[in-house]
Amino acid sequence: MIQFKNIIKSFGPKTVLQDVSFDVPTGSVFFIIGASGVGKSVLIKHLVGLLYPDSGEIWLDGQEISRFDEVQMGPVRKKCAMVFQHSTLFDSMTCAENVALPLRKHKNLSLKAALAEARHRLEIVRMQEFADRYPPELGDGMRKRVAIARALTVDPSYVLFDEPTTSLDPVSARRVDALIRELSDKLGVTSIVVSHDLTSIFSIADRIVMLYRGKVRMEGGRQDFKATPDGVVQQFITGRATGPFEL
Amino acid sequence: MTTGNPQTEPIDHPHEELGAVGALGAAAIDLLIGARELYSVFVRTLYYVARGRREKGALARQMYEIGNRSIFFLSITMGFIGMILVYQAGLQAKRVVPDYTLLGATYLELLVRDFAASLGALMLATRVGAGIAAEIGSMVVTEQIDALRMCAADPIDFLIKPRFLASLIMTTMLIVWAGTVAFVAGAFTAYFAYDVPLQTFFNMALVDSGDLAIGLTKCVAYGAAIPIVSGYCGLSTFGGSEGVGWATTRAVVNTSLAIIILNFFISGAGFLIFPA
Numbered sequence: 001m002i003q004f005k006n007i008i009k010s011f012g013p014k015t016v017l018q019d020v021s022f023d024v025p026t027g028s029v030f031f032i033i034g035a036s037g038v039g040k041s042v043l044i045k046h047l048v049g050l051l052y053p054d055s056g057e058i059w060l061d062g063q064e065i066s067r068f069d070e071v072q073m074g075p076v077r078k079k080c081a082m083v084f085q086h087s088t089l090f091d092s093m094t095c096a097e098n099v100a101l102p103l104r105k106h107k108n109l110s111l112k113a114a115l116a117e118a119r120h121r122l123e124i125v126r127m128q129e130f131a132d133r134y135p136p137e138l139g140d141g142m143r144k145r146v147a148i149a150r151a152l153t154v155d156p157s158y159v160l161f162d163e164p165t166t167s168l169d170p171v172s173a174r175r176v177d178a179l180i181r182e183l184s185d186k187l188g189v190t191s192i193v194v195s196h197d198l199t200s201i202f203s204i205a206d207r208i209v210m211l212y213r214g215k216v217r218m219e220g221g222r223q224d225f226k227a228t229p230d231g232v233v234q235q236f237i238t239g240r241a242t243g244p245f246e247l
Numbered sequence: 248m249t250t251g252n253p254q255t256e257p258i259d260h261p262h263e264e265l266g267a268v269g270a271l272g273a274a275a276i277d278l279l280i281g282a283r284e285l286y287s288v289f290v291r292t293l294y295y296v297a298r299g300r301r302e303k304g305a306l307a308r309q310m311y312e313i314g315n316r317s318i319f320f321l322s323i324t325m326g327f328i329g330m331i332l333v334y335q336a337g338l339q340a341k342r343v344v345p346d347y348t349l350l351g352a353t354y355l356e357l358l359v360r361d362f363a364a365s366l367g368a369l370m371l372a373t374r375v376g377a378g379i380a381a382e383i384g385s386m387v388v389t390e391q392i393d394a395l396r397m398c399a400a401d402p403i404d405f406l407i408k409p410r411f412l413a414s415l416i417m418t419t420m421l422i423v424w425a426g427t428v429a430f431v432a433g434a435f436t437a438y439f440a441y442d443v444p445l446q447t448f449f450n451m452a453l454v455d456s457g458d459l460a461i462g463l464t465k466c467v468a469y470g471a472a473i474p475i476v477s478g479y480c481g482l483s484t485f486g487g488s489e490g491v492g493w494a495t496t497r498a499v500v501n502t503s504l505a506i507i508i509l510n511f512f513i514s515g516a517g518f519l520i521f522p523a
Contacts, residue, residue, distance in 0.1 A: 045393070048397060049396075050393050050396065050397075070396075070401075074399055077396070077397050077399060078399070081397065082393075082394075082397050084390045084393065084394055085390070086389060086390065088389060088390045088391045088393070088394035089394075090391060090394075090395075092308075101398045101400060102397075102398040102399065105398050105399035105400050106398070106399045111303060150398075151397075
Protein backbone atom coordinates (compact mmCIF):
# COMPACT_ATOMS: atom_id res chain seq x y z
CA MET A 1 0.00 0.00 0.00
CA ILE A 2 1.25 3.45 -0.91
CA GLN A 3 -0.08 6.57 0.79
CA PHE A 4 0.61 10.17 -0.16
CA LYS A 5 -0.31 12.47 2.73
CA ASN A 6 -0.56 16.25 2.35
CA ILE A 7 2.30 16.53 -0.15
CA ILE A 8 3.42 20.09 -0.89
CA LYS A 9 6.18 20.78 -3.41
CA SER A 10 7.41 24.08 -4.82
CA PHE A 11 10.08 24.96 -7.35
CA GLY A 12 11.24 28.49 -6.60
CA PRO A 13 8.15 30.68 -6.29
CA LYS A 14 5.89 28.18 -8.08
CA THR A 15 3.94 25.72 -5.95
CA VAL A 16 3.36 22.61 -8.06
CA LEU A 17 1.70 20.28 -5.56
CA GLN A 18 -0.64 21.72 -2.94
CA ASP A 19 -1.68 19.35 -0.18
CA VAL A 20 -2.02 16.23 -2.34
CA SER A 21 -3.29 13.12 -0.51
CA PHE A 22 -4.48 9.74 -1.77
CA ASP A 23 -3.89 6.00 -1.28
CA VAL A 24 -2.83 3.48 -3.92
CA PRO A 25 -4.35 0.03 -3.25
CA THR A 26 -2.01 -2.94 -3.54
CA GLY A 27 -2.27 -4.96 -6.77
CA SER A 28 -4.21 -2.29 -8.66
CA VAL A 29 -3.54 -0.40 -11.86
CA PHE A 30 -3.71 3.15 -10.57
CA PHE A 31 -3.75 6.08 -12.98
CA ILE A 32 -2.71 9.65 -12.16
CA ILE A 33 -4.16 11.94 -14.78
CA GLY A 34 -4.17 15.67 -15.37
CA ALA A 35 -2.97 18.38 -17.72
CA SER A 36 0.66 18.64 -18.77
CA GLY A 37 2.75 20.40 -16.11
CA VAL A 38 0.28 19.78 -13.30
CA GLY A 39 2.87 17.78 -11.32
CA LYS A 40 1.99 14.14 -12.06
CA SER A 41 5.58 13.08 -12.83
CA VAL A 42 6.86 15.25 -9.98
CA LEU A 43 4.53 13.41 -7.60
CA ILE A 44 5.64 9.88 -8.49
CA LYS A 45 9.31 10.88 -8.36
CA HIS A 46 8.78 11.65 -4.67
CA LEU A 47 8.02 7.99 -4.07
CA VAL A 48 11.50 6.86 -5.12
CA GLY A 49 13.54 9.76 -3.73
CA LEU A 50 14.27 11.46 -7.05
CA LEU A 51 12.53 14.47 -5.51
CA TYR A 52 11.76 15.32 -1.90
CA PRO A 53 8.56 17.05 -0.72
CA ASP A 54 8.65 20.41 1.05
CA SER A 55 6.17 18.93 3.50
CA GLY A 56 3.92 15.93 3.79
CA GLU A 57 4.48 12.21 4.20
CA ILE A 58 4.81 9.22 1.89
CA TRP A 59 4.10 5.80 3.34
CA LEU A 60 5.20 2.61 1.59
CA ASP A 61 4.03 -0.67 3.13
CA GLY A 62 3.73 0.91 6.57
CA GLN A 63 7.02 2.83 6.46
CA GLU A 64 7.37 6.61 6.17
CA ILE A 65 9.97 7.13 3.41
CA SER A 66 9.77 10.80 2.45
CA ARG A 67 12.96 11.72 4.34
CA PHE A 68 15.05 8.69 3.38
CA ASP A 69 18.59 9.42 2.17
CA GLU A 70 20.20 7.84 -0.93
CA VAL A 71 21.38 4.76 0.98
CA GLN A 72 17.99 4.17 2.61
CA MET A 73 16.32 4.66 -0.77
CA GLY A 74 18.17 1.64 -2.21
CA PRO A 75 15.64 -0.98 -0.99
CA VAL A 76 12.74 1.36 -1.87
CA ARG A 77 14.00 1.64 -5.46
CA LYS A 78 14.31 -2.14 -5.61
CA LYS A 79 10.71 -2.47 -4.49
CA CYS A 80 9.41 0.37 -6.70
CA ALA A 81 10.81 0.30 -10.24
CA MET A 82 10.20 3.15 -12.67
CA VAL A 83 9.72 3.31 -16.42
CA PHE A 84 10.56 6.82 -17.56
CA GLN A 85 8.72 8.78 -20.21
CA HIS A 86 11.54 8.66 -22.77
CA SER A 87 12.67 5.12 -21.87
CA THR A 88 16.07 6.53 -20.75
CA LEU A 89 18.09 3.59 -21.97
CA PHE A 90 21.84 4.17 -21.95
CA ASP A 91 22.97 4.64 -25.54
CA SER A 92 26.48 3.29 -24.95
CA MET A 93 25.13 -0.08 -23.75
CA THR A 94 23.37 -2.82 -25.67
CA CYS A 95 19.78 -3.66 -24.72
CA ALA A 96 20.99 -6.68 -22.76
CA GLU A 97 23.55 -4.58 -20.89
CA ASN A 98 20.87 -2.00 -20.10
CA VAL A 99 18.63 -4.67 -18.61
CA ALA A 100 21.58 -6.26 -16.80
CA LEU A 101 22.59 -3.05 -15.02
CA PRO A 102 19.99 -3.12 -12.19
CA LEU A 103 20.64 -6.85 -11.76
CA ARG A 104 24.31 -6.17 -11.19
CA LYS A 105 23.77 -3.20 -8.91
CA HIS A 106 20.65 -4.18 -6.96
CA LYS A 107 21.24 -7.96 -6.85
CA ASN A 108 25.05 -7.91 -7.06
CA LEU A 109 25.11 -10.50 -9.88
CA SER A 110 28.25 -11.05 -11.94
CA LEU A 111 28.26 -9.56 -15.46
CA LYS A 112 27.85 -13.00 -17.05
CA ALA A 113 24.95 -14.04 -14.82
CA ALA A 114 23.28 -10.64 -15.18
CA LEU A 115 23.50 -10.77 -18.98
CA ALA A 116 22.02 -14.28 -19.05
CA GLU A 117 19.14 -13.14 -16.85
CA ALA A 118 18.74 -9.98 -18.95
CA ARG A 119 18.28 -12.06 -22.11
CA HIS A 120 15.58 -14.07 -20.38
CA ARG A 121 13.84 -10.84 -19.30
CA LEU A 122 14.01 -9.51 -22.84
CA GLU A 123 12.34 -12.70 -24.04
CA ILE A 124 9.36 -11.94 -21.79
CA VAL A 125 8.79 -8.61 -23.57
CA ARG A 126 9.53 -10.26 -26.94
CA MET A 127 12.76 -8.35 -27.50
CA GLN A 128 15.26 -11.20 -27.27
CA GLU A 129 16.38 -10.84 -30.90
CA PHE A 130 17.41 -7.23 -30.21
CA ALA A 131 19.48 -8.05 -27.11
CA ASP A 132 22.78 -7.11 -28.74
CA ARG A 133 21.48 -4.00 -30.49
CA TYR A 134 22.03 -0.47 -29.18
CA PRO A 135 19.00 1.67 -28.19
CA PRO A 136 19.45 4.30 -30.95
CA GLU A 137 18.93 1.49 -33.48
CA LEU A 138 15.43 0.75 -32.12
CA GLY A 139 12.06 2.42 -32.50
CA ASP A 140 10.20 4.13 -29.62
CA GLY A 141 7.94 1.15 -28.92
CA MET A 142 10.87 -1.28 -28.82
CA ARG A 143 12.86 1.00 -26.51
CA LYS A 144 9.84 1.25 -24.22
CA ARG A 145 9.60 -2.54 -24.01
CA VAL A 146 13.30 -2.80 -23.16
CA ALA A 147 12.81 -0.11 -20.50
CA ILE A 148 9.92 -2.12 -19.04
CA ALA A 149 12.10 -5.25 -19.04
CA ARG A 150 14.82 -3.29 -17.23
CA ALA A 151 12.33 -2.06 -14.63
CA LEU A 152 11.00 -5.58 -14.03
CA THR A 153 14.39 -7.26 -13.58
CA VAL A 154 14.48 -6.64 -9.85
CA ASP A 155 10.99 -8.18 -9.41
CA PRO A 156 9.43 -5.02 -7.99
CA SER A 157 6.16 -4.96 -6.07
CA TYR A 158 5.36 -1.55 -7.54
CA VAL A 159 6.08 -0.16 -11.00
CA LEU A 160 5.79 3.53 -11.79
CA PHE A 161 5.07 4.29 -15.44
CA ASP A 162 5.62 7.88 -16.55
CA GLU A 163 3.50 8.39 -19.67
CA PRO A 164 4.22 4.89 -21.02
CA THR A 165 2.22 5.26 -24.24
CA THR A 166 3.27 8.79 -25.20
CA SER A 167 4.92 8.90 -28.65
CA LEU A 168 3.97 5.29 -29.40
CA ASP A 169 1.87 4.16 -32.36
CA PRO A 170 -1.60 2.86 -31.38
CA VAL A 171 -0.66 -0.82 -31.70
CA SER A 172 2.49 -0.45 -29.57
CA ALA A 173 0.52 1.63 -27.06
CA ARG A 174 -2.13 -1.06 -26.64
CA ARG A 175 0.59 -3.71 -26.24
CA VAL A 176 2.10 -1.67 -23.43
CA ASP A 177 -1.37 -1.35 -21.88
CA ALA A 178 -1.81 -5.11 -22.07
CA LEU A 179 1.57 -5.64 -20.43
CA ILE A 180 0.67 -3.30 -17.55
CA ARG A 181 -2.64 -5.10 -17.04
CA GLU A 182 -0.89 -8.49 -17.12
CA LEU A 183 1.58 -7.40 -14.47
CA SER A 184 -1.27 -6.67 -12.12
CA ASP A 185 -3.45 -9.67 -12.98
CA LYS A 186 -0.76 -12.36 -13.16
CA LEU A 187 2.00 -11.13 -10.86
CA GLY A 188 0.07 -8.93 -8.45
CA VAL A 189 2.29 -5.94 -9.24
CA THR A 190 0.87 -2.54 -8.35
CA SER A 191 1.22 -0.16 -11.29
CA ILE A 192 1.05 3.60 -10.91
CA VAL A 193 0.61 5.07 -14.36
CA VAL A 194 0.99 8.76 -15.15
CA SER A 195 -0.88 9.35 -18.38
CA HIS A 196 -3.33 11.40 -20.33
CA ASP A 197 -3.96 8.68 -22.89
CA LEU A 198 -7.74 8.33 -22.57
CA THR A 199 -7.82 4.94 -24.31
CA SER A 200 -5.35 3.53 -21.78
CA ILE A 201 -7.14 5.11 -18.86
CA PHE A 202 -10.56 3.74 -19.73
CA SER A 203 -9.34 0.30 -20.75
CA ILE A 204 -7.01 -0.80 -17.94
CA ALA A 205 -7.38 1.53 -14.91
CA ASP A 206 -8.71 0.14 -11.63
CA ARG A 207 -8.54 3.50 -9.86
CA ILE A 208 -7.94 7.00 -11.17
CA VAL A 209 -6.91 10.19 -9.43
CA MET A 210 -7.07 13.49 -11.31
CA LEU A 211 -4.78 16.38 -10.39
CA TYR A 212 -5.94 19.85 -11.27
CA ARG A 213 -4.06 23.04 -10.41
CA GLY A 214 -1.81 21.19 -7.96
CA LYS A 215 -4.64 19.51 -6.03
CA VAL A 216 -6.62 16.28 -6.21
CA ARG A 217 -9.73 17.11 -8.17
CA MET A 218 -11.32 13.67 -8.17
CA GLU A 219 -10.53 10.08 -7.23
CA GLY A 220 -12.53 7.03 -8.23
CA GLY A 221 -13.06 4.18 -10.68
CA ARG A 222 -13.58 4.42 -14.45
CA GLN A 223 -17.38 4.51 -14.10
CA ASP A 224 -17.17 7.24 -11.43
CA PHE A 225 -15.23 9.43 -13.83
CA LYS A 226 -17.60 8.80 -16.71
CA ALA A 227 -20.62 9.60 -14.53
CA THR A 228 -19.33 12.65 -12.66
CA PRO A 229 -21.13 15.95 -13.24
CA ASP A 230 -17.86 17.87 -12.59
CA GLY A 231 -17.39 20.03 -15.71
CA VAL A 232 -13.61 20.19 -15.35
CA VAL A 233 -13.29 16.38 -15.19
CA GLN A 234 -15.77 15.89 -18.01
CA GLN A 235 -13.95 18.33 -20.25
CA PHE A 236 -10.64 16.57 -19.58
CA ILE A 237 -11.86 13.03 -20.18
CA THR A 238 -13.80 13.97 -23.28
CA GLY A 239 -11.01 16.17 -24.64
CA ARG A 240 -13.25 19.14 -25.47
CA ALA A 241 -11.41 22.36 -26.34
CA THR A 242 -13.87 24.65 -24.56
CA GLY A 243 -15.23 24.53 -21.03
CA PRO A 244 -14.26 25.31 -17.43
CA PHE A 245 -10.88 23.49 -17.59
CA GLU A 246 -8.06 25.99 -17.12
CA LEU A 247 -4.49 25.20 -18.10
CA MET B 248 22.55 18.47 -6.26
CA THR B 249 21.78 14.83 -5.66
CA THR B 250 18.50 15.30 -3.90
CA GLY B 251 16.56 17.22 -6.49
CA ASN B 252 15.70 16.72 -10.09
CA PRO B 253 17.23 19.73 -11.76
CA GLN B 254 15.58 19.34 -15.14
CA THR B 255 12.16 19.93 -13.64
CA GLU B 256 13.21 22.92 -11.61
CA PRO B 257 12.43 26.12 -13.50
CA ILE B 258 15.11 28.75 -13.87
CA ASP B 259 14.32 31.54 -11.45
CA HIS B 260 16.25 34.64 -10.53
CA PRO B 261 15.97 34.96 -6.75
CA HIS B 262 18.66 37.65 -6.50
CA GLU B 263 16.87 40.24 -8.59
CA GLU B 264 14.85 41.78 -5.74
CA LEU B 265 17.61 41.87 -3.09
CA GLY B 266 19.47 45.06 -3.97
CA ALA B 267 23.23 45.31 -4.54
CA VAL B 268 24.43 44.18 -1.09
CA GLY B 269 21.86 41.41 -0.84
CA ALA B 270 22.69 40.18 -4.32
CA LEU B 271 26.40 40.15 -3.45
CA GLY B 272 25.69 38.18 -0.28
CA ALA B 273 23.43 35.75 -2.14
CA ALA B 274 26.08 35.28 -4.82
CA ALA B 275 28.68 34.57 -2.10
CA ILE B 276 26.36 31.98 -0.51
CA ASP B 277 25.76 30.39 -3.92
CA LEU B 278 29.53 30.25 -4.43
CA LEU B 279 30.03 28.57 -1.05
CA ILE B 280 27.28 26.04 -1.75
CA GLY B 281 28.82 25.33 -5.16
CA ALA B 282 32.27 24.89 -3.60
CA ARG B 283 30.86 22.50 -0.99
CA GLU B 284 29.10 20.42 -3.65
CA LEU B 285 32.22 20.38 -5.81
CA TYR B 286 34.22 19.16 -2.81
CA SER B 287 31.56 16.52 -2.18
CA VAL B 288 31.86 15.27 -5.78
CA PHE B 289 35.65 15.09 -5.37
CA VAL B 290 35.49 13.18 -2.07
CA ARG B 291 32.87 10.74 -3.36
CA THR B 292 34.94 10.15 -6.49
CA LEU B 293 37.97 9.28 -4.33
CA TYR B 294 35.75 7.01 -2.23
CA TYR B 295 34.56 5.08 -5.29
CA VAL B 296 38.09 4.93 -6.71
CA ALA B 297 39.14 3.26 -3.47
CA ARG B 298 36.26 0.80 -3.12
CA GLY B 299 33.85 0.91 -6.07
CA ARG B 300 33.50 -1.95 -8.55
CA ARG B 301 35.27 -1.46 -11.90
CA GLU B 302 33.03 -1.38 -14.97
CA LYS B 303 34.61 -3.53 -17.65
CA GLY B 304 35.86 -1.42 -20.54
CA ALA B 305 34.72 1.91 -19.06
CA LEU B 306 38.22 3.10 -18.20
CA ALA B 307 39.68 2.09 -21.58
CA ARG B 308 36.78 3.81 -23.38
CA GLN B 309 37.32 7.04 -21.45
CA MET B 310 41.09 6.88 -21.93
CA TYR B 311 40.47 6.67 -25.66
CA GLU B 312 37.96 9.55 -25.58
CA ILE B 313 40.13 11.81 -23.43
CA GLY B 314 43.55 10.77 -24.69
CA ASN B 315 43.57 9.50 -28.25
CA ARG B 316 40.94 11.91 -29.47
CA SER B 317 42.83 14.91 -28.06
CA ILE B 318 46.26 14.12 -29.49
CA PHE B 319 45.78 15.85 -32.85
CA PHE B 320 44.19 18.99 -31.35
CA LEU B 321 46.79 19.25 -28.61
CA SER B 322 49.72 18.60 -30.97
CA ILE B 323 48.60 21.32 -33.36
CA THR B 324 47.87 23.95 -30.69
CA MET B 325 50.99 23.24 -28.62
CA GLY B 326 53.14 23.10 -31.76
CA PHE B 327 52.02 26.57 -32.80
CA ILE B 328 52.26 27.92 -29.24
CA GLY B 329 55.82 26.54 -29.07
CA MET B 330 56.76 28.28 -32.31
CA ILE B 331 55.26 31.59 -31.17
CA LEU B 332 56.91 31.43 -27.75
CA VAL B 333 60.39 30.74 -29.13
CA TYR B 334 60.06 33.34 -31.87
CA GLN B 335 58.97 36.00 -29.36
CA ALA B 336 61.64 34.95 -26.85
CA GLY B 337 64.24 35.21 -29.61
CA LEU B 338 63.07 38.73 -30.48
CA GLN B 339 63.34 39.82 -26.84
CA ALA B 340 66.74 38.16 -26.40
CA LYS B 341 68.01 39.87 -29.53
CA ARG B 342 67.36 43.28 -27.96
CA VAL B 343 68.96 42.53 -24.58
CA VAL B 344 71.69 39.93 -25.06
CA PRO B 345 72.16 38.95 -28.69
CA ASP B 346 73.10 35.43 -27.67
CA TYR B 347 70.82 32.43 -28.24
CA THR B 348 72.88 29.70 -26.60
CA LEU B 349 70.56 29.43 -23.59
CA LEU B 350 67.34 29.92 -25.55
CA GLY B 351 66.59 26.18 -25.67
CA ALA B 352 67.63 25.52 -22.08
CA THR B 353 65.50 28.31 -20.58
CA TYR B 354 62.58 27.44 -22.86
CA LEU B 355 62.76 23.79 -21.80
CA GLU B 356 62.84 24.73 -18.11
CA LEU B 357 59.81 26.96 -18.61
CA LEU B 358 57.98 24.20 -20.48
CA VAL B 359 58.74 21.50 -17.91
CA ARG B 360 58.03 23.67 -14.88
CA ASP B 361 54.92 25.44 -16.14
CA PHE B 362 53.91 26.04 -19.72
CA ALA B 363 53.53 22.48 -21.03
CA ALA B 364 51.22 21.50 -18.18
CA SER B 365 49.26 24.75 -17.88
CA LEU B 366 48.77 25.52 -21.56
CA GLY B 367 48.16 21.88 -22.40
CA ALA B 368 45.59 21.57 -19.61
CA LEU B 369 43.83 24.77 -20.71
CA MET B 370 43.53 23.28 -24.19
CA LEU B 371 42.24 20.03 -22.73
CA ALA B 372 39.71 21.92 -20.62
CA THR B 373 38.07 23.23 -23.77
CA ARG B 374 37.85 19.84 -25.45
CA VAL B 375 37.55 17.29 -22.65
CA GLY B 376 35.81 19.49 -20.06
CA ALA B 377 33.17 20.66 -22.50
CA GLY B 378 32.61 17.10 -23.69
CA ILE B 379 32.15 15.71 -20.18
CA ALA B 380 29.76 18.49 -19.13
CA ALA B 381 27.70 18.21 -22.33
CA GLU B 382 27.40 14.42 -22.09
CA ILE B 383 26.46 14.34 -18.41
CA GLY B 384 24.24 17.43 -18.74
CA SER B 385 22.32 15.76 -21.57
CA MET B 386 21.89 12.69 -19.37
CA VAL B 387 20.46 14.90 -16.62
CA VAL B 388 17.87 16.60 -18.82
CA THR B 389 16.81 13.32 -20.45
CA GLU B 390 16.38 11.68 -17.01
CA GLN B 391 19.16 9.15 -17.62
CA ILE B 392 20.80 10.18 -14.35
CA ASP B 393 17.51 9.45 -12.55
CA ALA B 394 17.39 6.11 -14.34
CA LEU B 395 20.93 5.37 -13.13
CA ARG B 396 19.91 6.12 -9.57
CA MET B 397 16.89 3.84 -9.96
CA CYS B 398 19.31 1.09 -11.05
CA ALA B 399 21.28 1.64 -7.80
CA ALA B 400 24.19 3.03 -9.82
CA ASP B 401 25.59 6.21 -8.27
CA PRO B 402 26.33 8.68 -11.11
CA ILE B 403 29.61 9.58 -9.40
CA ASP B 404 30.70 5.93 -9.44
CA PHE B 405 29.32 5.19 -12.87
CA LEU B 406 30.17 8.37 -14.77
CA ILE B 407 32.70 10.52 -12.92
CA LYS B 408 35.05 7.81 -11.60
CA PRO B 409 36.12 6.34 -14.97
CA ARG B 410 36.57 9.83 -16.40
CA PHE B 411 38.61 10.84 -13.35
CA LEU B 412 40.97 7.86 -13.61
CA ALA B 413 41.26 8.19 -17.38
CA SER B 414 41.97 11.90 -17.12
CA LEU B 415 44.64 11.38 -14.45
CA ILE B 416 46.51 8.98 -16.73
CA MET B 417 45.88 10.57 -20.10
CA THR B 418 46.35 14.22 -19.07
CA THR B 419 49.81 13.36 -17.77
CA MET B 420 50.70 11.46 -20.92
CA LEU B 421 49.22 14.09 -23.22
CA ILE B 422 51.06 16.90 -21.46
CA VAL B 423 54.38 15.06 -21.74
CA TRP B 424 53.64 14.61 -25.45
CA ALA B 425 52.43 18.19 -25.87
CA GLY B 426 55.55 19.53 -24.14
CA THR B 427 57.71 17.46 -26.50
CA VAL B 428 55.85 18.80 -29.53
CA ALA B 429 56.14 22.39 -28.29
CA PHE B 430 59.87 21.94 -27.66
CA VAL B 431 60.61 20.38 -31.04
CA ALA B 432 58.49 23.03 -32.81
CA GLY B 433 60.41 25.70 -30.86
CA ALA B 434 63.75 24.11 -31.83
CA PHE B 435 62.95 24.29 -35.54
CA THR B 436 61.68 27.86 -35.14
CA ALA B 437 64.95 28.85 -33.46
CA TYR B 438 66.90 27.06 -36.21
CA PHE B 439 65.11 28.74 -39.10
CA ALA B 440 64.49 32.17 -37.54
CA TYR B 441 67.73 32.70 -35.58
CA ASP B 442 70.13 30.07 -36.94
CA VAL B 443 70.34 28.33 -33.57
CA PRO B 444 71.78 24.84 -34.15
CA LEU B 445 69.50 22.03 -32.99
CA GLN B 446 72.21 20.53 -30.77
CA THR B 447 72.56 23.93 -29.03
CA PHE B 448 68.80 24.24 -28.55
CA PHE B 449 68.44 20.72 -27.15
CA ASN B 450 70.09 21.68 -23.88
CA MET B 451 68.74 20.19 -20.68
CA ALA B 452 71.27 21.83 -18.34
CA LEU B 453 68.71 24.01 -16.57
CA VAL B 454 66.11 21.31 -15.93
CA ASP B 455 66.45 19.67 -12.52
CA SER B 456 64.41 17.25 -10.44
CA GLY B 457 62.49 20.13 -8.83
CA ASP B 458 61.23 21.26 -12.25
CA LEU B 459 60.17 17.72 -13.07
CA ALA B 460 58.41 17.33 -9.71
CA ILE B 461 56.50 20.59 -10.15
CA GLY B 462 55.57 19.76 -13.74
CA LEU B 463 54.32 16.29 -12.85
CA THR B 464 52.39 17.60 -9.84
CA LYS B 465 50.62 20.02 -12.15
CA CYS B 466 49.81 17.23 -14.61
CA VAL B 467 48.17 15.18 -11.86
CA ALA B 468 46.34 18.17 -10.34
CA TYR B 469 44.97 19.31 -13.71
CA GLY B 470 44.12 15.74 -14.64
CA ALA B 471 42.00 15.51 -11.50
CA ALA B 472 40.47 19.00 -11.82
CA ILE B 473 39.19 18.68 -15.39
CA PRO B 474 36.75 15.74 -14.89
CA ILE B 475 35.71 16.78 -11.37
CA VAL B 476 34.84 20.39 -12.24
CA SER B 477 33.26 19.60 -15.60
CA GLY B 478 31.46 16.54 -14.20
CA TYR B 479 30.03 18.67 -11.42
CA CYS B 480 28.88 21.26 -13.97
CA GLY B 481 27.20 18.48 -15.95
CA LEU B 482 25.45 17.02 -12.91
CA SER B 483 24.13 20.43 -11.84
CA THR B 484 22.50 21.05 -15.23
CA PHE B 485 18.92 22.30 -15.19
CA GLY B 486 16.37 23.10 -17.90
CA GLY B 487 16.60 21.65 -21.40
CA SER B 488 19.07 22.17 -24.21
CA GLU B 489 19.70 25.74 -22.99
CA GLY B 490 20.75 24.29 -19.63
CA VAL B 491 23.16 21.88 -21.32
CA GLY B 492 24.66 24.83 -23.19
CA TRP B 493 25.15 26.74 -19.95
CA ALA B 494 26.63 23.69 -18.24
CA THR B 495 29.15 23.32 -21.06
CA THR B 496 30.11 26.99 -20.90
CA ARG B 497 30.43 26.84 -17.10
CA ALA B 498 32.57 23.71 -17.39
CA VAL B 499 35.08 25.40 -19.71
CA VAL B 500 35.19 28.62 -17.66
CA ASN B 501 35.38 26.91 -14.25
CA THR B 502 37.90 24.28 -15.35
CA SER B 503 40.11 27.00 -16.84
CA LEU B 504 39.82 28.97 -13.59
CA ALA B 505 40.65 25.89 -11.56
CA ILE B 506 43.75 25.27 -13.68
CA ILE B 507 44.98 28.84 -13.31
CA ILE B 508 44.36 28.89 -9.54
CA LEU B 509 46.01 25.46 -9.09
CA ASN B 510 48.93 26.70 -11.18
CA PHE B 511 49.39 29.66 -8.84
CA PHE B 512 49.41 27.53 -5.70
CA ILE B 513 51.54 24.67 -7.08
CA SER B 514 54.03 27.12 -8.59
CA GLY B 515 54.16 29.04 -5.29
CA ALA B 516 54.73 25.86 -3.33
CA GLY B 517 57.29 24.76 -5.93
CA PHE B 518 59.33 27.93 -5.56
CA LEU B 519 59.35 27.46 -1.78
CA ILE B 520 60.29 23.77 -1.92
CA PHE B 521 62.62 23.92 -4.94
CA PRO B 522 64.01 27.48 -5.13
CA ALA B 523 65.48 28.32 -8.52
